[in-house]
Amino acid sequence: MLITTNKWLIKNGTFAVLTEDKPVIRGYMLIENDRITYIGEERPKLDEQITEFDGKGLFFLPGLINTHGHVAMSLLRGYGDDLALQVWLQEKMWPMEAKFTGEDVYWGSALSVLEMLKGGTTTFLDMYDHMNQVAKVVEQSGMRAVLTRGVIGLCSPDVQKQKLDEATAFAKDWNGKADGRITTMISPHAPYTCPPDYIEKFVQVAHDLNLPIHTHMSETKAEVEQNVKDYGLRPVAHLQKLGVFSRPTLVAHAVHLTDEEIEILAANGVAVSHNPGSNLKLASGIARVPELLKAGVTVSLGTDGPASNNNLDMFEEMRLAALIHKGATGDPLAIPAMEALRMGTEYGAKSLFLEGVGSLSAGMKADFIAINMDQPHLLPHTDFISHAVYSASSKDVEHVWVDGKQVIKHGECLTLDEERIRREAQAAFEGLLARS
Ligand SMILES: CSC[C@H]1O[C@@H](n2cnc3c(O)ncnc32)[C@H](O)[C@@H]1O
Numbered sequence: 261m262l263i264t265t266n267k268w269l270i271k272n273g274t275f276a277v278l279t280e281d282k283p284v285i286r287g288y289m290l291i292e293n294d295r296i297t298y299i300g301e302e303r304p305k306l307d308e309q310i311t312e313f314d315g316k317g318l319f320f321l322p323g324l325i326n327t328h329g330h331v332a333m334s335l336l337r338g339y340g341d342d343l344a345l346q347v348w349l350q351e352k353m354w355p356m357e358a359k360f361t362g363e364d365v366y367w368g369s370a371l372s373v374l375e376m377l378k379g380g381t382t383t384f385l386d387m388y389d390h391m392n393q394v395a396k397v398v399e400q401s402g403m404r405a406v407l408t409r410g411v412i413g414l415c416s417p418d419v420q421k422q423k424l425d426e427a428t429a430f431a432k433d434w435n436g437k438a439d440g441r442i443t444t445m446i447s448p449h450a451p452y453t454c455p456p457d458y459i460e461k462f463v464q465v466a467h468d469l470n471l472p473i474h475t476h477m478s479e480t481k482a483e484v485e486q487n488v489k490d491y492g493l494r495p496v497a498h499l500q501k502l503g504v505f506s507r508p509t510l511v512a513h514a515v516h517l518t519d520e521e522i523e524i525l526a527a528n529g530v531a532v533s534h535n536p537g538s539n540l541k542l543a544s545g546i547a548r549v550p551e552l553l554k555a556g557v558t559v560s561l562g563t564d565g566p567a568s569n570n571n572l573d574m575f576e577e578m579r580l581a582a583l584i585h586k587g588a589t590g591d592p593l594a595i596p597a598m599e600a601l602r603m604g605t606e607y608g609a610k611s612l613f614l615e616g617v618g619s620l621s622a623g624m625k626a627d628f629i630a631i632n633m634d635q636p637h638l639l640p641h642t643d644f645i646s647h648a649v650y651s652a653s654s655k656d657v658e659h660v661w662v663d664g665k666q667v668i669k670h671g672e673c674l675t676l677d678e679e680r681i682r683r684e685a686q687a688a689f690e691g692l693l694a695r696s
């Protein structure tokens with residue numbers, strides 16, 4: 261077997277290393293196979309000729325990490341805007357999703373993976389149905405993902421069992437696949453869509469497979485009130501009682517929390533995926549992110565699905581996170597730019613229980629992006645971290661590497677057929693409409 265080594269030396273680059281004393285350095289980054297093996301201001305000594313890449317005018321960042329979403333919902337982008345969560349789900353999303361075929365999920369996911377890669381996201385978490393199709397897209401695209409079959413348990417015991425078996429089989433079959441780029445989790449959709457005894461079964465599966473749990477939690481005020489009516493407890497205490505937090509857990513949203521609930525999440529090491537764009541669009545509220553971070557909770561960023569956002573631009577989520585908490589608290593330091601960037605990268609990796617991704621340093625996986633800094637809205641070059649959070653967008657991403665392989669070059673995807681995906685996704689939406 262012919263073994264070829266993949267080695268790159270990036271020179272003349274500006275790199276976000278995010279250390280407290282010197283967050284940005286100018287110099288060199290060496291990539292060997294799937295890893296960063298050197299990053300620093302001095303040119304590394306090399307005993308062989310390797311491919312050099314000129315990073316002049318580019319700002320290199322860790323690949324962005326989107327910790328909550330439902331990517332196949334790109335097919336429903338713009339279908340059912342300006343509604344609150346429950347109405348949006350019950351009257352718009354669920355009736356349409358009931359008609360989704362595996363093929364729809366494939367093309368919807370491909371459209372989103374394309375959007376994410378071109379926009380600088382290198383890892384995403386996805387909770388949905390027909391997850392084999394999402395996994396297939398991830399495998400082909402070269403992207404990294406944490407995948408989980410989300411289960412809504414508002415159905416007969418037989419169907420509940422079938423869905424749980426399917427979620428278990430998916431989690432088992434795909435964990436570690438695609439050269440380790442895919443990992444899996446276990447996901448009851450939410451406390452309001454899964455009865456307590458059903459959630460306990462997911463906890464048991466997570467224990468059996470040694471996997472983390474991901475679920476929606478405390479997204480709206482109405483959901484919290486309904487939980488108290490139905491079970492006599494707010495969602496945090498309810499999930500704790502059912503054993504969910506006995507597993508490594510990532511909850512999405514966590515908008516409506518008391519001080520005591522923040523302490524419970526911190527004490528149990530529960531991570532939170534903050535989805536500012538989706539929470540604003542669905543009028544769910546503003547999560548208590550500064551308090552969560554202060555209590556020691558890992559808070560990362562997610563877009564949620566493309567139908568409640570309505571894009572998958574993680575630069576936008578970082579900017580929103582940095583801005584809305586200043587407005588909500590009156591404190592300009594509520595979420596500084598550097599913290600927002602960490603939420604979109606390093607804390608994202610921690611939330612997904614992934615080791616070796618989320619920062620640019622020797623030994624880490626080579627998941628990184630380059631943005632073109634020589635554009636009017638990114639000049640002058642005062643503060644690159646500030647520009648990445650407050651001025652940049654997904655459209656500024658020039659190159660993307662995942663696992664040491666370049667997947668986006670000058671904005672073009674090297675792994676997926678963009679033209680075909682655009683055509684098939686539009687056709688899939690039209691097919692859905694025709695069947696509805
Ligand atoms: C069972 S697969 C995932 C399921 O979640 C739905 N969904 C999308 N966005 C949200 C959200 O913000 N809160 C709760 N549920 C959401 C999606 O439509 C799928 O049915």
Ligand SMILES: [Zn+2]
Nearest residue numbers: 329512564565
């Ligand atoms: Zn969601």
